[in-house]
Amino acid sequence: MNRQTRNTVIAGNWKMNLTPSKAKAVIEELKPLVAGKDNCTTILCVPFVDIATAVEAAKGSNIKIGAQNVHFEEKGAFTGEIAADMLLEIGAEYVIIGHSERRQYFGETDKTVNQRVLAALKAGLKVILCVGEVLEEREQDITAEIVSMQTKIALLNVDEEMMKNIIIAYEPVWAIGTGKVATAEQADEVCGIIRNVLSAKYGNTVAEATTIQYGGSMNAANSAELLSKVNVDGGLIGGASLKAADFAVIVGNAQ
Numbered sequence: 001m002n003r004q005t006r007n008t009v010i011a012g013n014w015k016m017n018l019t020p021s022k023a024k025a026v027i028e029e030l031k032p033l034v035a036g037k038d039n040c041t042t043i044l045c046v047p048f049v050d051i052a053t054a055v056e057a058a059k060g061s062n063i064k065i066g067a068q069n070v071h072f073e074e075k076g077a078f079t080g081e082i083a084a085d086m087l088l089e090i091g092a093e094y095v096i097i098g099h100s101e102r103r104q105y106f107g108e109t110d111k112t113v114n115q116r117v118l119a120a121l122k123a124g125l126k127v128i129l130c131v132g133e134v135l136e137e138r139e140q141d142i143t144a145e146i147v148s149m150q151t152k153i154a155l156l157n158v159d160e161e162m163m164k165n166i167i168i169a170y171e172p173v174w175a176i177g178t179g180k181v182a183t184a185e186q187a188d189e190v191c192g193i194i195r196n197v198l199s200a201k202y203g204n205t206v207a208e209a210t211t212i213q214y215g216g217s218m219n220a221a222n223s224a225e226l227l228s229k230v231n232v233d234g235g236l237i238g239g240a241s242l243k244a245a246d247f248a249v250i251v252g253n254a255q
């Protein structure tokens with residue numbers, strides 16, 4: 001298997017943006033723009049309260065809806081948290097886990113990322129697992145070690161079969177929301193390093209079949225070059241996913 005046969009996935013990460021009514025408007029605008037663009041999977045990961053509206057608005061289109069986090073317990077006394085079965089019941093199919101903003105601002109650790117991954121997969125959600133180094137780590141030339149370690153810990157007790165429901169997003173933290181995009185070569189290199197980690201753990205077949213995205217200031221203008229790389233199987237897009245026209249260009253570039 002190779003890039004041509006792997007599933008390309010373009011996912012928007014809306015973060016804490018757009019109320020339900022605005023979410024509906026963006027999806028209505030996006031639907032015709034991505035209609036027929038079926039050579040990639042198109043996903044929008046929206047705020048929890050937007051999910052039901054987004055699922056309804058996306059009906060009859062090729063847009064799939066996901067969440068941006070999930071708790072690792074099935075239920076119980078966890079005020080303010082959301083469980084995997086709640087997401088599934090309102091129609092979310094995907095969930096982002098381990099985004100750097102969760103790691104940076106909300107105490108997310110490699111261990112809790114792993115717990116969330118296991119809980120989400122067990123419930124039947126598909127996971128977009130984020131890994132990536134901070135600027136200091138890149139400058140210290142330990143990007144490969146950091147990203148490999150994050151990937152290995154996140155995938156503890158995830159077996160070969162479960163890997164079918166995992167997408168990995170390589171997101172260098174210094175490139176997120178900064179306008180400072182990784183070069184296509186840097187993105188390709190680190191996505192390749194992640195693929196090697198998968199190959200060592202699961203063998204080549206799984207490594208070659210797993211979608212590995214790049215994320216961090218990907219936009220309409222730079223997406224074609226990033227997506228042309230053999231190890232870059234898609235994108236996780238923040239800012240540029242909030243505008244239907246821009247996001248549609250990226251989906252178009254993934255065809």
Ligand code: PGA
Pocket residue numbers: 013171175176177178179215216217218236237238239240
């Ligand atoms: P950005 O965000 O595209 O705005 O840099 C990417 C992400 O955080 O997933």
